[in-house]
Amino acid sequence: MAPAPLTLTYQLYRLLTALGAPIAKRTARKRFEARNGPAERFDERSGHASLPRPSGRLIWMHAVSVGEFLSILDLVQDITATGVQVLVTTTTSSAADLAAQRLSHGVLHQFSPLDTPQATRRFLDHWHPDLAVFVESEIWPNQIVMAHARGIPLALINARLSASSLKQWQKKPDTARSLLIRFDAIMTQTDGTRTALQSLGVLPDQLAVTGDMKAAAAAQPVDHAAAQTLESNLSGRPLWVASSSHDGEEADISAAHRIVTAKSPDALLILAPRHPERGDAVEALLRAEGWTVARRSKAQPITGQTQIYLADTLGETGLWYSLAPIVFIAGSFTTVGGHNPYEPAHFDCAVLHGPHYANFELAYTEMHAANACQEVQDGRALGQTVSDLFGSAQLAVLQTNAKTFVTGAKNARGAVVQKLIGLIK
Structure with a gap:
């Protein structure tokens, strides 16, 4: 025809x-x-x-x-x-x-x-x-x-x-x-x-x-030598990741970490902007808010005083997910529409996200039905949720369900x- x-x-x-x-x-x-x-x-x-x-x-x-x-x-x-x-x-x-x-x-x-x-x-x-x-x-x-x-x-x-x-x-x-x-x-x-x-x-x-072909994609690669080095620097500190953040979201993530550190003063946030070229701007914002920041692109080490590790590099997403029990997928506090929840699920992470996830509506809907992720409405809710999850029974439930979900994705x-x-x- x-x-x-x-x-x-x-x-x-x-x-x-x-x-x-x-x-x-x-x-x-x-x-x-x-x-x-x-x-x-x-x-x-x-x-x-x-x-x-x-x-x-x-x-x-x-x-x-x-x-x-x-x-x-x-x-x-x-x-x-x-x-x-x-x-x-x-x-x-x-x-x-x-x-x-x-x-x-x-x-x-x-x-x-x-x-x-x-x-x-x-x-x-x-x-x-x-x-x-x-x-x-x-x-x-x-x-x-x-x-x-x-x-x-x-x-x-x-x-x-x-x-x-x-x-x-x-x-x-x-x-x-x-x-x-x-x-x-x-x-x-x-x-x-x-x-x-x-x-x-x-x-x-x-x-x-x-x-969804993203559901069947293999887990992101991990530099295991780098993971061992970072783990030794972490010394068992409470850790969470905010991944793929966009302009305007870092202020909410900073507010969330303020709540987390109020309860767990030694907690560390790994913040990975979606576009690493924004590293200078993100660092300036974080330092203006009083955080002690170490920056991946400048090979700055994590010390006991580091509060936020700015992961402004490409190709290391799997490394961050392999280290953290809790991952917030950004792009979901803005109309960007969210990012891939399957990637952290491969690493037994508890997956959190904001209210805007049109790009992955099917994934998040199915993961919610399987109790494999959790929605938070804003920075305050994110901080409270992360703080509550540390060491809780619900953390293990979300981690297990996320891994089970992505393993069974067809x-x-x-x-x-x-x-x-x-x-x-």
């Missing part, structure tokens, strides 16, 4: 992104530089490749940021084991840094092209992938339409659709259908997302429910690999 015709809305989008390409490039450069992206690689955002295309079959997988990138790591390994090569693109420099650390030898990485006709054309001209795979909620109209026009199969995996996103698409149903119908396969996290996509005109035979990763390989022409 021929795809739905492109709408006037899309044609206008294409025209505006073509005319506005210089502005989009300048804006992207400012953001790139602000997040310490490697200057010599910025042209990748304009579709100029910095690596040659390898011979043979190539799958392009676009994962945007850290969370999406981590969710596909095991999938990438499964695909390359079949003999097909993979190009991973990300938008953020933090995801690119992780790609350099975690991608296996031979897997390629580039910064993703801007969704302008010019950048997309250059990108596709160079890489001409045999399959384009988008992750979660990434709907880039020019990339979708231009790849489809070249006969490149398209897949959307681990798809999710929030209520707000669905409402926006429902305002332009013809445009939504004209884009989504161009996917050869859409694999969703939930039945609800599948139903929502069908309401937008996606055909049943395009859709499959495969669960995901059809093998079916996803088989489907993707089958789409290559």
